[in-house]
Amino acid sequence: GKPPCSLAPVDPLKLKALSMGLSKELKILLIKIESAGRQTFNISEVEEQRIPLCKISIKNTATEVIRACKGTRVKGKFKESFVLPAFSVKPNIDIDIPIPREKLNPPTPSIYLESKRDAFSPVLLQFCTDPKNAVTVIRGLAGSLRLNLGLFSTKSLVEANSDHAVEVRTQVQQPADENWDSSGSAQTWPCESSRSHTTIAKYAQYQASSFQESLQEEKESENEEEGEQTSDQSATTKIIKFGTNIDLSDPKRWKPQLQELLKLPAFMRVESSNNMLSHVGHTILGMNTVQLYMKVPGSRTPGHQENNNFCSVNINIGPGDCEWFAVHEHYWEAINKFCEKHGVDYLTGSWWPVLEDLYSSNIPVYRFIQRPGDLVWINAGTVHWVQAVGWCNNIAWNVGPLNSYQYQLALERFEWNEVKKVKSIVPMIHVSWNVARTIKINDQDTFKMIKHCLMQSIKHIQILRDQLVAAGKKICYQSRVKDEPAYYCNECDVEVFDLLFVTSENSSKKTYVVHCEDCARAKSPSLAGVVVLEQYRIEELMRTYDSFVLVSNTS
Ligand SMILES: [Zn+2]
16 A cells, blocks of 8 residues: 655745745735724734645545645655545455355356336346446347347348458367367467458358358268268367457448447447446547457457456347356456466457366356347456357447446556556546536445545646746646547557647657656656646636535435
């Protein structure tokens, strides 16, 4: 944990001098007094009540936060977490109690809806987003809601946009619970696949001919059974192609398909007011837009958690099934260690867990079949990997239901990504401010976490601002424009919020590059040639911060 007050020791004299130098203001209070029947005024100097920065909490006003920042001499870079462990809402899962073998294969929560109305019940949302439920399958949801999944069949896709781009993964077909190393002698974790590109029409042709071939093989093997066995099937390695990450974001190209998905309950939809991804302000391909997957048997989506631990929705279009494996978020670090041991990067590499390794580490694994029309809800942070059993298409996207568990996991991964120098696809600071501006929060845990994040954000901005000004660096205010994206550092991919360190890489072409403070200083310690842009007035952020309050459920 971090020390409660991670600041340099404060010299009271210097502090006084600093504060007078920076905030040239003397507050005077006029007090009306009666004196011998006449009203006069008494002038008194107000002692500014300054709370030490380490005592500041979300109970304080923005003014108090700013004042505390101004009154604190921060030596060097100010860096504190946006997550407060005391606010954690993670479920208590005891990792030390050995789980009997049969319980390491727990049944997957499967919901059978009695009626269409049940899909829209708040109970379903509550169940799916319960931190204890890693994964939920909603059986036959497409049927219950009369979704026309035929719109996503290979035939319809070819008719709609045959030339559309498809990313292809070339893989080795193998049983779902096996992953052999290249020599074929042992099970292993890494599962590399090579990448190429094709079109929907061409993949459709491949998918169809793969199906025809297998029918043919089936026929031949039936004939062979009558005669003598000629070949050992298990010895042959079959190479397959998986059509992945097909972008269905364009509303003009995919209008009927996208319209059909509006029939889903709000919390599962691509866009909804309580979905954090609807408050990013711009498109994040595959997260707040739909992606399509075209599969033949054996097509593998390796193990992963979603970007920033967001939830995901996946519908099997059919005609074949998919097999899923899922592990609760609680165990991700144990899985991370297995990846490290096998030399594959947990966040960016391709790996397929060896089930025996998980069981021997006391990690329960959900394993289930997703049939056509079934919707799989992957809860926040759930580690999962998927393999096609038959020939099928799937559609999927992410959602970020605004609850405390989702928000906490998203912020935690935001910070872990920074440690691992991996880009957070969801700009969580930008999203947090947008949420505070637009959404009324009535859940106390969620409110406290967001408020804390905003407070930390203000602290970082104000302290950095004061340091820049004290060093004589000019800060240029440049208000954000409509649809302006969130910014990331060009070098380290960290989100850069409000104070942008901009360089002009090519003055004639007028290309500007955004950096974080660290990377800007790495290039030029004095920030020579770096323009500091400020996208929000501090007063604006203070107003948003103070206006963001817990809304009572009854009002
Ligand atoms: Zn950087």
